[in-house]
Amino acid sequence: MGKTLFDKIWDSHVVVSKDGHPDAVYINTHFIHEVTSPQAFDGLRKRGIPVFRPGKTKATADHNVPTLHQDQPIKEALSRRQVEMLTRNTAEFGIDLYGLGHRYQGIVHVIGPELGITLPGMTIVCGDSHTSTHGAFGAVAFGIGTSEVEQVLATQCILQYKPKRMKIEINGQLGKGVVSKDIILYIISRISASGATGYFVEYAGDAIRSLSMEARMTICNMSIEMGARGGLIAPDDVTFEYLKGREFAPKGADWDNALAYWKTLHSDADAEFDKVLSFDAADIEPQITYGTNPGMGMAVTGRIPAVEEIEEKERPSFRKSLDYMNLQPGKPLLGQKVDYVFIGSCTNSRIEDLRLVADFVKGKRKADDVVVWIVPGSKQVEAQAKAEGIDKIFAEAGFQLREPGCSACLAMNEDKVPADMYCISTSNRNFEGRQGPNARTFLASPLTAAAAAITGKVTDIRSFIGNN
Known part of the structure; x- marks a missing residue:
């Protein structure tokens, strides 16, 4: 029997697997920011241990930073303290930081892809629920808690139970004025804010294939909003063209070798999913939410x-x-x-x-x-x-x-x-x-x-x- 894309990536990163226990999964790239990392670094200090592989962790300041006058000291005391702690912690433990004033600074799930740090076939985690964004590149990416941030810093691995697999297919042509945000809001409104709980979702179909990489990131970003552990899309020529020449993407012979591997990253024809859902792109109108969870949505012309x-x-x-x-x-x-x-x-x-x-x-x-x-x-x-x-x-x-x-x-x-x-x-x-x-x-x-x-x-x- 063939394997799903998710299975291929997950299984190749499992270090230890025992029945009845979570898998120990190796993590290729760990992103951190100022909000969920301070306690993790304190935990390392208390135990007197270093970051196991500091080169595998990248840091940026994003959640608490002001969006005006970033050249000036942060006014709000807690925000200023958290950003200062990130600077101190990354310097002490030898981690690259793209802080305020750095030309690579930005929202963690924006800078990873645009810098070519996010690559197909990777396992990626961050102390932020919307880490699923990186799945748009054919990566297994998901958010983790602060104690798990410490776990990854200390071991470059994480203990996780393997999720079930779901495939969501969108086929057909999108109408005018309908973009990727409408696609994902439509899906969530149809299956609810808990409809994918326990699953890792693969998005497929010709409507998904027609999307740019940035549009695909929007889709995967909101996987968590329907309860999924994460979402991913098989890489293709759109993915490869986006990545080529990015700052930290492979170059030369390394690019050729990486590309050969990336082209194997797709669900096999006979792969089995635990659940499959299909939607017609023609049914999707511009969407809007009316309530207090993302599942409470409808067409903008609806009631x-x-x-x-x-x-x-x-x-x-x-x-x-x-x-x-x-x-x-x-x-x-x-x-x-x-x-x-x-x-x-x-x-x-x-x-x-x-x-x-x-x-x-x-x-x-x-x-x-x-x-x-x-x-x-x-x-x-x-x-x-x-x-x-x-x-x-x-x-x-x-x-x-x-x-x-x-x-x-x-x-x-x-x-x-x-x-x-x-x-x-x-x-x-x-x-x-x-x-x-x-x-x-x-x-x-x-x-x-x-x-x-x-x-x-x-x-x-x-x-x-x-x-x-």
């Missing part, structure tokens, strides 16, 4: 479900969610006033995202009562946006292009949406208080967010491109 349409056991949480959002069951969201627009996060802050938004807003102006934050995912994305004149397009539209960081995705920094305000966000979570205490979040694609920025309300992007 919020009536209470009677919700399973009885789910009704209390459904009502609680709508109370928090101050929305009514059975009502549409089209025309709903928006106060903030946030375009950024590890889900949608790459140069393609910024180009997409810039192409749409060029020659337009934001609504007067909307605040628009554009936060690039890295210093390289920021520099590219300026080189292409995207910064000027944003300025003319009244959008604020800030500096790299996680920003208003999680409001662990200074970028918070005020209480009771509505924000259309290209990030990955719409939990209560996620973007600030009592802030209300609609998740959507960069195009849908840009349309709201211009109109000041929830808008079907297709009304601008003639596909209604």
Whole structure:
């Protein structure tokens, strides 16, 4: 019997496997940031042990960093302390750090791929749930907890039970105005925020194959939002073309050898999955969430479900969610006033995202009562946006292009949406208080967010491109 892509990578990295116990899995690359690493380093100090393979760990500052005036000391005390500790810890233990001011600084799941650190066939972990982003390259990548960060620092291995395998196929042609964020929001709305719990998901089908690498990263990024341990896509010519020439990607003969291996990374024709789901790309419209988990989503032209349409056991949480959002069951969201627009996060802050938004807003102006934050995912994305004149397009539209960081995705920094305000966000979570205490979040694609920025309300992007 053939193997799935996930099995091929996982099995080749297992160091020890015993029935009834988690596998000891070797980790190729370990990313760290300022939030989930300090306790791990303290644990190493208390035990008097070094980082086992410091060259396999890469660090950056992203979660707590300000996105304005990064050349100045961080004002918020806890954020400043965490960033200072990252600098100290990486220096003490000999780990490369792309901190504030470094030309490679940025969101951890943006810089890994753009630098060519993320490669097909790897096992990758980070103390951050959206590590699944790296799976877009045909890697087994997943988030870990702080105690596991210490485990990987100490041994370059991790103890994990092997997940089940799921395949999600998307076939057909996407409609106008529909992008990768809409694909993943649609999938999550169909199977729920827990529908892939216990699984590692492989995305397949011609609609997935048609996507760019950056679009694929958006898909894999939100695998965790349907409960999956991670998600991945088999590498192909799109992957190889993206990686060629990247700073830390293999060169010369090493590239040729790597490429030969990467071309073997696909699920065999007779591989068996524990579960297979299929969707038609033609059924996917621009999406938006209405509740307080990413599974509470719908087409932007749809209506919020009536209470009677919700399973009885789910009704209390459904009502609680709508109370928090101050929305009514059975009502549409089209025309709903928006106060903030946030375009950024590890889900949608790459140069393609910024180009997409810039192409749409060029020659337009934001609504007067909307605040628009554009936060690039890295210093390289920021520099590219300026080189292409995207910064000027944003300025003319009244959008604020800030500096790299996680920003208003999680409001662990200074970028918070005020209480009771509505924000259309290209990030990955719409939990209560996620973007600030009592802030209300609609998740959507960069195009849908840009349309709201211009109109000041929830808008079907297709009304601008003639596909209604």
